[in-house]
Amino acid sequence: MGFQVSIKTALSKLNNKVEFLQPVYEAISNSLEAHAKNICVVFDVDDMQASLSEEISNVNRINGFTITDDGDGFTETNIKSFGELWTRAKQDLGCRGVGRLTWLKVYKYVDVLSKVSDREINFRFSEDFNFSNIECNKSNIQNQKNLTQLTFRDVTENFYRKIHKTGDIYDNRERADIDRIHIKIKKHLLVKLALLKEGGENFQIIIKMGEEERIIANNDIPELKKLDFQIEDYNKNFQNFRLYYNFDNNGLNQKDLYYCANGRTVCEFPEAISLNKLKNEDSIIMLLTSDYLDEKVNDERNGFIIDKQQNNEDTDNSLSFPKINEELKSNMEGLLIRQYPNIEKENKKELDKAIDEVPYLTSYIQADKAVIKNKKDIIRRAKDVFEKEKQSTRELFTHMLNKKNIDPEEFKASIAQVNKIALEELGEYILYRQQIIEGLKKALNDKDKKEEYIHNIIMQMKIIINDEIDESDKHFFTNFWLFDDKFMTYSYAASDKTMKKITTDIHTKYKRLFKVHDRPDLAIFYNKEDNQKDAIIIELKGSNASKDEKKKSLTELPDNIATIRSNIPECNRIWGYIITSIDEDFESSIKSQERYQPLFSNADDGKAYYTYFREKKAHVTIIDLKSIIADADARNRIFLNILKKQRNKSQA
Numbered sequence: 001m002g003f004q005v006s007i008k009t010a011l012s013k014l015n016n017k018v019e020f021l022q023p024v025y026e027a028i029s030n031s032l033e034a035h036a037k038n039i040c041v042v043f044d045v046d047d048m049q050a051s052l053s054e055e056i057s058n059v060n061r062i063n064g065f066t067i068t069d070d071g072d073g074f075t076e077t078n079i080k081s082f083g084e085l086w087t088r089a090k091q092d093l094g095c096r097g098v099g100r101l102t103w104l105k106v107y108k109y110v111d112v113l114s115k116v117s118d119r120e121i122n123f124r125f126s127e128d129f130n131f132s133n134i135e136c137n138k139s140n141i142q143n144q145k146n147l148t149q150l151t152f153r154d155v156t157e158n159f160y161r162k163i164h165k166t167g168d169i170y171d172n173r174e175r176a177d178i179d180r181i182h183i184k185i186k187k188h189l190l191v192k193l194a195l196l197k198e199g200g201e202n203f204q205i206i207i208k209m210g211e212e213e214r215i216i217a218n219n220d221i222p223e224l225k226k227l228d229f230q231i232e233d234y235n236k237n238f239q240n241f242r243l244y245y246n247f248d249n250n251g252l253n254q255k256d257l258y259y260c261a262n263g264r265t266v267c268e269f270p271e272a273i274s275l276n277k278l279k280n281e282d283s284i285i286m287l288l289t290s291d292y293l294d295e296k297v298n299d300e301r302n303g304f305i306i307d308k309q310q311n312n313e314d315t316d317n318s319l320s321f322p323k324i325n326e327e328l329k330s331n332m333e334g335l336l337i338r339q340y341p342n343i344e345k346e347n348k349k350e351l352d353k354a355i356d357e358v359p360y361l362t363s364y365i366q367a368d369k370a371v372i373k374n375k376k377d378i379i380r381r382a383k384d385v386f387e388k389e390k391q392s393t394r395e396l397f398t399h400m401l402n403k404k405n406i407d408p409e410e411f412k413a414s415i416a417q418v419n420k421i422a423l424e425e426l427g428e429y430i431l432y433r434q435q436i437i438e439g440l441k442k443a444l445n446d447k448d449k450k451e452e453y454i455h456n457i458i459m460q461m462k463i464i465i466n467d468e469i470d471e472s473d474k475h476f477f478t479n480f481w482l483f484d485d486k487f488m489t490y491s492y493a494a495s496d497k498t499m500k501k502i503t504t505d506i507h508t509k510y511k512r513l514f515k516v517h518d519r520p521d522l523a524i525f526y527n528k529e530d531n532q533k534d535a536i537i538i539e540l541k542g543s544n545a546s547k548d549e550k551k552k553s554l555t556e557l558p559d560n561i562a563t564i565r566s567n568i569p570e571c572n573r574i575w576g577y578i579i580t581s582i583d584e585d586f587e588s589s590i591k592s593q594e595r596y597q598p599l600f601s602n603a604d605d606g607k608a609y610y611t612y613f614r615e616k617k618a619h620v621t622i623i624d625l626k627s628i629i630a631d632a633d634a635r636n637r638i639f640l641n642i643l644k645k646q647r648n649k650s651q652a
Contacts, residue, residue, distance in 0.1 A: 007127050010101055018105040018300055020062070020159055020174045021181065023152055025188045025264065026102055027067045028205060032192060034071030034078070034148070040206040041067045041185075044153070045176040060176035061160075064107065064153040073146045074114035074121040079134065100125065102300055108154035115147045182207050182214040187256055191287050192263035194224045194244060222246045222285060227335065231327050233292075233318035241324075243331055244287040247278075247339050254283035259304070261289075261297035270308065271381070273329045276374040279340050288328060292319055332371050347373040354378040359640070360427020361386055386424060393421045430639040436479050437636060440629050451542030454579075454625065458482065458538070459522055480536065482632045483577060487536060534573045537561055541580035550586045553578045554593065554622075561618045574618040582607040582624045590622055599623075603630035 024041065031039045046063035072078065082100070103110050104127060114121040119141055123134040159172045174181065185207065186193070196203055197218050205216040224244040231239050255275055258265035265287065278284060296304045296317070306312070308321040336343055350373040354365045357379065364382035397414050400406060436457060443454050455461055459478040480487035522538035537560050539553045557576045564571055580586070590596050590609050599608040599621070606627030611620050 007101070007104065007129055011104055011127065014101055014105060014300055017302060018102050018158075019302065020106055020172065021184055021188075022300070022302070023103040023106050023110075024065060024067075024181075024185060026100065027150055027152075028185065028189060029192065029264065031067065031069035031071050031148070032189075032196065032203065034069065034073070036069035036071030036148075037202055038204050038206075039067065039069045040208065041065055042208045043176065043178075043181070045209060046173070061171060061173040062176055062181075063155065063173070064151070066149060066151045068147065068149045070146050071148060073116040073148045074112075074119075075116060079121070079136075082134075103152065104156070105158060106156060107152040108156055109152075111151040111153070113147075113149045115141075115143045115145075117143055117146070176209060178207060178209040178212045178214055181209075182216070186216050186220070187258075188265050189263070190221070190256065190258075190265060190285070191244065191260045191289060193221045194287075195263065197221050198224075222248065224285065224287070227331055229327060229331055231319060231324060234313040235315060235318050237318070239290060239292045239319055241288060241290040241292075241327070243328070243335075244285070244289065245335060246285040248283040248285075249280055250283050251281045252283050253277055253281035256285045256287070258287050259293060260287050261293045261304075262301060264301050266293075266297055266301060267303060269328070270325065271370075273325055273332065273369060273371055275336075276370065276372045276377060278372065279343075286332065288324075329369060329371060336371060343372065350375045350378060354382070358382070358428075358431060360424045360431060363424075386428075390421055390425070393417050426639075430636060433479075433481065433632075433636050434640065436482070437629060437633050440482075440625065444625060444629065451540055451545070454542070455522075455540055458540075482628055483536075483575075485635070533568065533571050534575075535564055535568075535571050536575045536577065537564065538577045538579065541578070545580060547585055550580050551589050553580065554589065557620060558613060558616065558618075561613070561616050561620075565616060574616070576618055576620040578620070578622040579625065579628065580622075582609075582622065596622065599627075601627035601630060602634045603627050606630055 028039060028041065042065060043062050044064040044066070046061045074082070100110075103125070108126060110125040112121065112123050112125060118138060120137045120143075121134060122137070123129075155173060161170050162168070163170055185205070193203070193216070202218055203216075207214045207216070224246050227243045227245065229241050229243070231241060233239050256265075257269040257273075257275065259267055259269065269286070269288075275284060293304070296306050298305050304321075306317045306321065311320045311322050313320045313323070351365060351368070353375045355362050357375070358365070361379070361382040364385045365378055367385075368378050368381060370377065370381070397418055400410060400414050439457055440454065443457075452461065457479060459480075522536070522540070537557060539557045539560075541550050541553055557578055561574055561576055564574060582590070587607065593611075595611040596609040597611065599610050601608050601623075603624075603626040606624055608621060608623040608627045610622075612618070613620060
């Protein structure tokens with residue numbers, strides 16, 4: 001008798017994603033399956049220095065543990081079972097015969113002592129274990145009570161080691177936090193403990209760490225209700241599922257939503273069917289069980305052997321997780337509606353709020369599968385899906401164009417998808433523009449928003465943008481569309497740079513030297529055919545600028561335009577802007593020059609004046625922030641309304 005394959009070989013077949021507490025879960029589970037009523041786990045704590053990566057130094061860690069129980073112990077049958085890997089001896093209990101191998105992923109040695117009525121068993125379980133290592137003493141043994149004690153020691157290098165090259169300590173052991181460990185054990189074994197309670201079994205699990213003690217007993221396990229449903233699989237058979245659940249109005253907002261197998265929680269439900277905050281911050285437990293999940297759990301019981309993302313059904317894997325999740329979500333919704341009758345109305349409100357905030361993502365928002373919806377999370381998920389779809393569409397379209405023969409129907413469908421993505425990207429940009437407008441509105445209502453704030457919204461100060469920047473990204477570096485949408489296609493932009501720097505960049509042979517203070521707030525250039533350029537020169541004077549500062553701009557701007565004309569001869573059209581508050585005094589100065597004419601503004605009390613300097617071939621506009629915001633808002637609202645109409649059409 002003995003292991004069918006060596007333990008080293010068997011260990012190599014297990015993945016390395018074993019949790020540090022996995023041996024604790026397995027050992028307690030084994031005790032429960034051996035009909036133990038009293039289980040005690042005593043943790044050995046290492047107070048040595050913690051990992052250098054730990055934010056808090058000198059955090060105590062778990063160095064091992066001893067578990068003692070009064071279960072069946074090592075009977076003849078259990079000894080034989082222990083000596084075989086992948087045994088079927090306890091298959092009806094969900095045992096796969098490899099749980100003890102996970103012990104050796106975390107600890108090098110497990111010392112076993114078992115006392116039953118007429119014998120005492122002693123042995124050490126390790127990589128070198130052989131069935132002959134088991135020592136059985138039957139001489140004059142008469143034990144009144146069964147006792148099994150397992151001591152786990154010497155953490156493996158998977159979790160704790162010294163890095164020889166640097167001398168650092170790699171320490172991934174569990175923190176010695178008894179409350180955290182208590183919660184983890186309870187969550188992991190919740191299904192098994194609930195079923196034992198339901199069957200009238202009594203149990204007490206004592207967890208000790210130094211002087212501290214925590215207990216898990218029957219009265220600590222909530223009463224779980226159950227909902228049964230079936231799913232038709234690939235082979236036209238019906239697989240049975242059972243959803244255990246409990247709602248608790250404890251105000252703790254705790255959510256335990258798990259796929260389960262073999263009486264253990266395996267992994268959490270995916271985000272698509274997760275739950276946001278419940279009414280009154282209620283807590284909820286939902287545990288999905290099935291014989292099918294028992295069959296498909298991996299040996300480590302921390303995942304499944306079927307892909308959780310793909311519809312990869314076949315004869316062997318007859319149900320996919322997407323199909324399971326679809327039915328699970330439907331049943332969860334039914335339970336939630338019964339528990340919270342207003343949830344459908346509340347979900348619709350959150351959807352509507354999300355659509356109003358990002359209308360270009362309407363189709364993705366409407367497809368959101370979350371059971372309880374929250375605007376912030378809906379938008380985040382929709383953006384994630386949108387980005388993935390954009391990337392996928394580009395790749396598929398490029399692949400199609402590279403084909404020698406393009407199927408007309410495929411081309412038509414691909415173009416339709418590209419158009420859809422393009423419309424959504426446009427919507428994303430229009431919404432971005434609206435946020436910029438709202439930011440400028442704050443500058444009107446908040447006197448603390450100074451000139452620098454407005455300047456940085458139009459274009460960040462002290463930077464230059466040129467042809468080295470990707471053309472598709474330039475419209476996010478500046479917001480010149482605030483003045484006119486035609487200003488979005490610039491080739492060069494300088495923010496708060498000297499005229500010397502600007503003319504050197506644009507035209508290397510400038511005719512004269514400029515003083516350092518010759519510095520327009522913004523200068524923007526646009527390449528045209530035959531190397532011609534259009535330009536914009538902007539002077540920005542904050543609302544708190546003095547009377548003299550504002551008046552000075554009436555001469556500074558024409559002077560800067562003249563500098564451009566004399567040093568960049570290929571410059572074609574020039575637009576000049578003076579942006580400031582136009583009070584009565586400054587308005588009087590503007591009108592005294594006689595050449596400026598008032599312009600229409602969408603702002604009720606906004607003001608703007610315009611003139612054309614024929615000798616400089618330049619258009620000059622003096623405009624206040626109210627007018628810029630109102631005019632840009634009016635233009636952008638047209639696009640927003642178009643997007644909303646598109647949204648309404650898709651909803652119809």
